[in-house]
Amino acid sequence: MILGSLLSDLSAYYSDNFGYLMRLFFDHLLMSIYGVLFAAIVGIPLGILIARYGKLSGTVITLANIIQTVPALAMLAILMLGMGLGQNTVIFTVFLYALLPILKNTYSGIKSVDPNITDAGKAMGMTRNQVLRMIELPLSLSVIIGGLRIALVVAIGVVAIGSFIGAPTLSDIIIRGTNATDGTVFIIAGALPIALIAVIIDIALRIIERKLDPTVSDNDAPEDVQSVN
Template identity: 40%
Template sequence: MNEFLQFIVDRYPDILMVLWQHCYISFVAVLAGFIVSVPLGIFLTRAEKISHYIIGLVNIIQTIPSLALLGFMIPFLGLGSIPAIVALFLYSILPMLQNTYTGIKEVSPAIKEAARGMGMTDFQILFKVEIPLSISIIMGGFRTATIYTISWATLASLIGGGGLGYLVFTGLTVSNNNMLIVGALLAALLAAAADIATRKFQALCTPKGLRK
């Protein structure tokens, strides 16, 4: 234990640096995924003919092994954080896209018809009825994507993207258990902290009348 604590004291600047890198690439990837997924999910509820094809394509991307997708990025984007962020962005899309699509589709047609009968436009129905009623489901997708992305971001170090994976894989390579444990422990704690934070954020976004 003393050796483990001493390792943290001696290497804390490096540990903080890779922790920041991990948070940065995860946050940017999820934010970009959210910006793309939510409008796309809403659009697909209005374009049923192509919705299954688009969601199916995103599902196919999700089945590509993480290492294979990261490796596929190298010829096009090289090494570093950018290809890692792009790969994580692609992985983050599915949960948010599916939840947005499902949440909007599950809004009762009767409620929408009532809103239309009150004189609301399609735009008003979307922002005053559909999104408020489905926001909890949408944010559930955001929470899932955030936790998964933090876990997948560990692999970013394999293509020079930095992050906590550097500690994990370097620890494995040089048989440094302290380095390995610090990397794995911080990744787990970061995912747990993200789960708590996004769960609270989801609750705040949910209208009071719909909270459990």
């Protein structure tokens, strides 16, 4: 009885506010993607670099680990003091949190390439860049995509907190629900699409990841190199 009325309320809310909801949905998604994209632009080359020059790897990964330990809400608040309210601060926060999984997976992906194969490549007369382009990157691509997947799922969660500093996200609706008396419908209306984005991204990237893994046939499940949260 209660569930039935809840569902009808929910569908009524979705049909009345469809445009508003879609706008929030895309804002939410885009902020996550931008943050992860910037993190990838920095993290992937940095990961390659530290895989090549081993001495840097400890420092860089520790630094990224430290960032990861700061609670997202606290990070937002600190950055807000410097960068002000709004979307840019949220994107930058996402960038910081996405950096570790991308960096670490790129690093371990390249490190896990069989040294005999890179040795054979070098001995056949590949330059260093050719070894990277023709051997290391293709063989670690699935692990790198795995890093992007984890980063995106983390990003969806981080962006949700962005509502507190005035960025338009799907949790605007949730916050409205928690402030109102009997706001269950609002809370669910906001939470469902957030969960949906995260699950869809996770599944889609997992499929791509598996497709790209040259060492795994289609039947075996790939192992996660690292997972965060």
